[in-house]
Amino acid sequence: MKKQVVLYKKLSPTLMARLQAQAEVTLIDTLDSEGLARLRAALPRAHGLLGASLKLDAGLLDLAPDLQAIASVSVGVDNYDIDYLTERRILLSNTPDVLTETTADTGFALILATARRVVELANVVRAGEWTRNVGPAQFGTDVHGKTLGIIGMGRIGEALAQRGHFGFGMPVIYHSQTPKPAVEQRFDAQYRSLPHLLQEADFVCLTLPLTAATEGLIGAREFALMGPETIFINISRGKVVDEAAMIEALRDGQIRAAGLDVFEREPLNPDSPLLRLNNVVATPHIGSATHETREAMARCAVDNLLAALGGERPKNLVNVQAWKA
Ligand code: NAP
Numbered sequence: 001m002k003k004q005v006v007l008y009k010k011l012s013p014t015l016m017a018r019l020q021a022q023a024e025v026t027l028i029d030t031l032d033s034e035g036l037a038r039l040r041a042a043l044p045r046a047h048g049l050l051g052a053s054l055k056l057d058a059g060l061l062d063l064a065p066d067l068q069a070i071a072s073v074s075v076g077v078d079n080y081d082i083d084y085l086t087e088r089r090i091l092l093s094n095t096p097d098v099l100t101e102t103t104a105d106t107g108f109a110l111i112l113a114t115a116r117r118v119v120e121l122a123n124v125v126r127a128g129e130w131t132r133n134v135g136p137a138q139f140g141t142d143v144h145g146k147t148l149g150i151i152g153m154g155r156i157g158e159a160l161a162q163r164g165h166f167g168f169g170m171p172v173i174y175h176s177q178t179p180k181p182a183v184e185q186r187f188d189a190q191y192r193s194l195p196h197l198l199q200e201a202d203f204v205c206l207t208l209p210l211t212a213a214t215e216g217l218i219g220a221r222e223f224a225l226m227g228p229e230t231i232f233i234n235i236s237r238g239k240v241v242d243e244a245a246m247i248e249a250l251r252d253g254q255i256r257a258a259g260l261d262v263f264e265r266e267p268l269n270p271d272s273p274l275l276r277l278n279n280v281v282a283t284p285h286i287g288s289a290t291h292e293t294r295e296a297m298a299r300c301a302v303d304n305l306l307a308a309l310g311g312e313r314p315k316n317l318v319n320v321q322a323w324k325a
Contacts, residue, residue, distance in 0.1 A: 003309045004066075006042045008035075008051030009073055012295055015302050022306055023048065043067075048305050055079050061090070069308035071301040074288075075099060075155075077318050078210040078237060086322045093304035093314040096155060098296040099288035104159030106287045107235045108167075110259025111203055113281045114231050116140040117257075120278050141229065141256070143168055149201020150174040151194070151217075152208025152236065153183055160205055161187045173197055176208075198225035203233060210237035218242065223249035230255045235287050238263040247273050250280060261287050 005023040008031060019025055026042045028035045031054055043063040049056070052073040058081060061067060069091040070080065077094050085092050113119055117140045124130055124138075148164035150157045153176040164170035165187040172189035174180070175197045183189050194217075198204060204226060208214050218232075219242035226232065232255055234241055243264045249255045257279040263272075266285055274280050288297060304314035313323055 003047040004045045005048040005050060005305065005309075006039065006046045008039060008049070008054055009298070011298050011302070015298050019302055019306070023309065048309050050301050050305050053079070057081060058084050061088070069093070069305055069314070071305035071308070071314070073297050073301045076209055076237060082319050086319045086325070089322045089325050091308045091314060091322050092318040093301070093308065093316045094318055095297040095300040096316060098300050099293050100155040100159050102290050102293040103156050103235060103287040104163060106261055106283070107156070107160050107205055107207070107233060108163050110233050110235065110261065110281055110283070111205070111231070112143055114233070114257040114259040114279075115143045119281050141231075143170070145169050146202035147171045147173060147200060149192070149197045149204045151197065151204065151206050152176060153180045154207065156235070157205075157207040158183055160207060161189055165189070173201060194222070195225055198222055199227070202229065203231050205233040206236040206240055208236050208240065210239050214240050216240070216242050218246070220245040220248070223254055226255045228253055228256060232258045234258070235261045238266065247277075250277050257281070261285055
C-alpha cells in the first residue's frame with residue numbers, strides 16, 4: 001500500500017508526478033486558516049510531510065501518530081522541535097548545499113544595495129525627483145577593499161567569503177563556534193572573537209542558524225560595539241537579532257545601514273519602523289528564492305522523503321539519533 005504524504009508546499013508538475021508515483025499525496029497549497037484546518041484533518045493519516053515556513057510543534061504533530069518523516073524545504077530547521085521528533089523517531093531532513101550560492105548572492109546584493117544606497121536612490125529616480133547631479137549627500141561608501149565580517153562560518157558564510165575575497169578584494173574576518181583552518185587558508189581569513197569582529201568589520205554579516213544559543217545574539221551591547229560606518233547584514237534568521245535594539249542603532253546613527261532579508265516576525269508588519277528608515281534595505285526572505293534554487297531544494301526534499309519512507313537513511317538527515325534508534 002502506498003504511503004500517505006501531506007504536502008504543504010506546491011511542487012512543480014515533474015516533482016509532483018515523481019512523488020505521486022510512490023505515495024498518495026494530499027496538497028495543502030495555502031497556510032491560511034482554511035489550509036491549516038485541512039492540514040489538521042490530513043495529519044491523522046500522514047506517514048510523511050513535506051513543506052516549509054510552518055512551525056510544526058507538538059500540538060500539530062501529536063495529530064499524526066503514524067508520521068515517519070518530515071522533509072523540510074529549507075536548510076534552517078528552527079521550525080522543528082528536534083528532541084520531540086527524535087523521541088518519536090520521526091526522521092527530519094533539510095536541503096543544505098543546493099541553496100548556498102544563491103543565498104550568498106542575496107547577501108552580496110544586500111551589501112551592495114546598502115553601501116551604494118541603491119534602493120533609496122533608485123526611488124528618487126522613479127519618483128521623477130532626479131533634477132540635478134548627485135552630490136555628497138547622496139554618496140555611498142565603497143565595498144571593495146573593506147573588511148568583511150562573517151558571523152557563522154558555515155556553507156553560506158564561506159560562499160560569502162569567496163565573493164568578498166576574490167570578487168571585491170575584501171579582507172575577511174569571521175566568528176564561528178570552531179576555527180576553520182581551510183577557510184583561513186583559502187580566503188586569507190582570520191578568526192576573531194565576537195566583540196572584536198563587531199569592532200573591526202565594515203560589513204557585519206550574519207550567516208548562522210537560529211538556535212537556543214544564537215537567539216538574541218546581536219542586541220544593544222553588540223550594536224554599541226559597531227561603529228557609525230558599520231553596515232549590518234542579516235540573511236540568517238530575524239530572531240538572532242534584537243530588532244528593537246537594531247532600530248535604535250539605525251535611528252541614532254550608531255551604525256550606518258542595514259540590509260535585512262529576515263525579521264523577528266514574517267511577513268514584516270507594515271507598521272514596522274524599519275520601513276520608514278532610509279538606511280534600511282528590506283527584502284521579503286528571498287535568500288534562496290530563484291526558480292532554479294527553489295526547484296533544486298524541492299527535488300532534494302522529495303529525494304529525502306522518498307528515501308525515508310522507503311526505509312533508507314535520507315541524504316540530509318538532521319536528527320541522526322532518530323535513525324540510530
Ligand atoms: P551551516 O553550514 O550549518 O553554517 C552555520 C554556521 O554557523 C556553522 O559554521 C556554525 O559554526 C555557526 N554557528 C552555529 N552556532 C553558532 C554560534 N552560537 N556562534 C557562532 N557560530 C555559530 O548552515 P548554512 O547552510 O550556512 O545556513 C546558515 C543559516 O542561514 C541557516 O540555518 C538558515 O537559518 C539561514 N538561511 C537563510 C536563508 C534566507 O532565505 N535568508 C536561506 C538559507 C539559509 P561551526 O561550524 O563552528 O559549528
